Amino acid sequence: MENPLIASLTTAVQAAPDDVPLRLHLAGLLIDAERGTEAVVHLGVVLGQQPDSTQARELMAKALGGGTPTAPAAPRDEPAPPAHETERPAKPEEGSRGASEFDWSHAEQQLGDAVPPMFVDGSEDSTAPPPPAYDVERQDLRLSDVGGLTEVKKRLNASFLAPLRNEELRKLYGKSLRGGLLLYGPPGCGKTFLAKAIAGELGAAFLHVSLADVLDMYIGKSEQNVKELFEIARSSAPCVLFFDELDAIGMRRSQMRGSSQRGTVNQLLEELDGVGSENEGVYVLGATNHPWDVDPALRRPGRLDRTLLVLPPDQAAREAILTTHLRSRPVERIDVRRMAKLTDGYSGADLAHICESAAEIALMDSVETGNVRMITMADMEAALRDVRPSIGPWMETARNVALYANESGEYDDLAKFLRKRGRG
Template identity: 55%
Template sequence: MSHESPLIQSLRTAVAAAPTDVPLRLHLAELLLGEGLSDAAVSEAAVALQHAPGDAGARALMVRAMEMPAPEAPQGPAAPAPTGFDWRAAEDQVKDAVPPRFVTSETPEAPVPVAGQGDPGDAAVWEVDTPGSVTLADVGGMQEIKDRLEAAFLAPMRNPELGRLYGKSLRGGLLMYGPPGCGKTFIARAVAGELGASFMSVSINDVLDMWMGNSERNMHEVFETARRQAPCVLFLDEVDALGAKRSRMHHGGMRNTVNQLLTELDGVDGANEGVFVLAATNVPWDVDIALRRPGRLDRTLLVLPPDAPAREAILRYHLRDRPIESVDLGKLVKVTEDLSGADLAHLCESASERALLDSTRTGTVRMINMKDLLAAAKEVRPSTDPWFASARNVAMFANEGGMYDELLAYLKRKRKL
């Protein structure tokens, strides 16, 4: 400190004797700043701020001292050129007394997403299948269903002139209902293949969104995509979830989604020309009645467990790549009445497991035989029974407008009433 003036040295002695005297320390800092000793002035101002954090004079002095340019380095061959004030060193020196001037977060806070303000490129891409090779010829049996589909969709499509003559539009909707596992989705794909139309399958997971208004927008985009791909079969899977009865809903957002579905089905100004809406449900009594209004899903089709020709085709399909011997399909078809398509697939899987387990126990690989299949048929119970138990009450006591007449006739024929 030999370069300091006698006055500064005297003040240092006074400050050391009275370290809490803030005005005296600031006076010392002013003198240091006047002598060009900015670093020393910063140190004194920092100590003053420790004793008086809110002192405006101390803060102002600190700023002036930190902004003063550094003194020129002594001349010499090894002296580096000055590069400006070292802010980081100054902040380290006074960090305990003065909070940092600039704070940079290491992990910037993510913006809160706002519905409707996303990047258009992030919009959901709806999967549309090109016309497939599966047609109604690949659906075994079920001739009555094929005839109904022919009248509803296929004949007008194949003969547009005849359709116009009879005023038959190429738009419309059909609701398929029945017990689970009976091939409603496969039939919808077969219709698309028969028409040579694109196929688009939509479920509730594709439409529902947590943000208000996005579910309705998704529903609109689904139909817009189908219209652009016309002719297109739009398959609404589990439509009881997408179009449940609004009277039972307690959430306004879901009611709005059902309203949007109704609007899209109406297809104002013929917008749905060439869009064939097929819907499937296991619980048609839970579907909003407005969906079945004429011009929407105005036709219904009961898809029952596969008949004998259909069961034979299904069994043949699921056994085609398995090692079998001496299988009497005719006998197997007779003992599998009332089983759904899914039940028949499970039967074939169970028979395969029996043969595989026996092969591992004996150490000799053997084929799947009729004994395995009949044993599996005894174990597999029709998964459709619980559905018919529920549907029977609805068909008997809530058959409004004769919607379930076909189901009643089937239950009488099977003596399940």
């Protein structure tokens, strides 16, 4: 039968959970009633609040069997004195274990889940694998998904894809897989999209590397990041390792003011020199708007030695891009062919902006009139009047390079394009 005093004190403790003397008194009664497991719960709460409480330690030792009296004590009418008024027992002799020095580890094992441990060091999570530092993707894109760019696809196939696909012919003609490919051209023309399509054609994983993935404020960390990226690519082979904005990661060392970033370029060179041997199955691609700012050592044979100019989309590509961006929107009677003719010299990003602006015009008109309507050709033409080609500044810089810094002929394709545009 339930002891009425214990029941009453239990109710009182629930009403005043921070009352330490009351909880100690209840624990003592529970121990006397041979209900040590229940007492341990209350004593664990007290020790969590007052770890140095001698009375709580002594009662805990009794509850765990280290000092339980042989005969139950009579119920006490007076509450136990506060912990700070309890006299500290004399220090036990050396070699003996007093009531206040019982084995806490053994106590926690006996308690099980009754009282959680007061402190943890995190060692139970040390075996958990760390989160991946970089995302390795799988691409479903193919070159057929890239609209237009016929000449780019031909050169890409001849210089990069065909030797990789036809191993016997490659060996017959002694075609080396050593080296990588550098895509360059105006911003917003789909170099990243093209790199993903290459990974899809090869059936390879795709690891996209940006400036933030490499550069670090701490000395030596950037070099470590480059090394780790190549190690991830090797472990995921076949893998396309794509460095976006390569001119920022591999800037000309002669233009650097400090030595910290030079180490990054040196580490990148060291890792690239492994292409074709320890980097078997790792295909290195780079993309940049300004190849003339890339360190020349990165473009030597065996490294990023093949370059491919990715120009603004031709008419067929512009039709495909416009159709893609309008496909999921409510449109009617849009003459995509005419829009493609009117947008000569626009980048893919510019075309996406035109579609977005036309949708915005139709949306605002629907809000103002209260009648939801479709996106029309008039909206597309109005957007076209507001959106101008964004590659103008790049064209001016490229013109100076093609005219005055093309002694080696590496920018002949660029010079030819500029002459067609009347900029040569």
